[in-house]
Amino acid sequence: MADPKADFNHNDQAQPLSGEPSPEELEAAQAANEHGALADLQGQLHELTLKNAELGELYLRAQADMQNTRRRAEEDVAKSRKFAVESFADAMLPVLDSLEAGLAIKEATPQQIREGAELTLRQLKAALERNKVMEINPAQGARFDPHQHQAISVVPLPAGSTQDANTIVAVLQKGYSIAERTLRPALVTVSGSR
Template sequence: MSEHTPNPYQQQPLSGAPSPEELEAAQAANDVEALAQAQAELAALKAKSADLADQFLRAKADAENARRRAEEEVSKARKYGVESFAESLLPVADSLEAGLAIKDGSIEQIREGAEATLRQLKSALERNKVIAIDPAPGTKFDPHQHQAISVVPAEQEANTVVTVLQKGYLISERVLRPALVTVSAPK
């Protein structure tokens, strides 16, 4: 082949194709754009992180305040929980004092006063959810609410209450004191 004849195997630059310098410039522009986008994303993530950290600190402080308030309320409830009960017993104490102040009362007056005071006491107990356990004769013996003092022969079904020797009491469905009872013996 002659020097002037073009070699068909030699690559000729294509017209309109970018030069290596143009490719480097385009790549640099893409890198700058990608860097700017990454920096913007980083700034957004930092702002979001700071916001979440602030929310976390506020939530932590709120939880701590709620815990402290709950502890204060429990402390007050323990300290003043008996206040309502004591307040409901004050009229009973007043009635007893008034009855004792009467020096020349008849037996009937004293009895009436004692019955009225007992009604006040029962009412005060019931208002505070203190309920008497006073099973009727023939009621099935319940070891959760009754305490058997003795077993006696009786003309009723076995394991039933014959007599109540002392009432028991519940406070909000919890046994404060079981009723003392006698129970019928098996036949």
């Protein structure tokens, strides 16, 4: 028969009496925790790598879209310039035809020449207006606008005049604007102070 005291002593050495884990158990628990933390970090790294690849792909697509948009815009501007000139030239062709037809009449009277010139002038004005080229022809007494008018001279107002200072006295040459931008200012005489 085995000695119960010896068995008790053997069990006593295997497990501490205080209920604390053994150093081997602590080491195993710490290794398990480190392994779990490492697995979590590797999972996060994998997720971040996938997200980075996705964002990189989105960035490349955005860059390509931006380059395509820029290229299309440049092509549109080039086409607009080309076709704007084409449209203007097309509007001028009837005017050219009228001038050539008028010059082809060898025995035209002064009255016929004048009528032809007036008709051609109306065609020219209509063609310019279709292409947004508008006259700047201020009325006498209109306020001087340096954006649309160029003062050639300033004349003093005569005594008894009801016209205000800094207004148009006479238009020496009409101006023109294109799409609300001054192409050539009207040359005007402006009233000075009394």
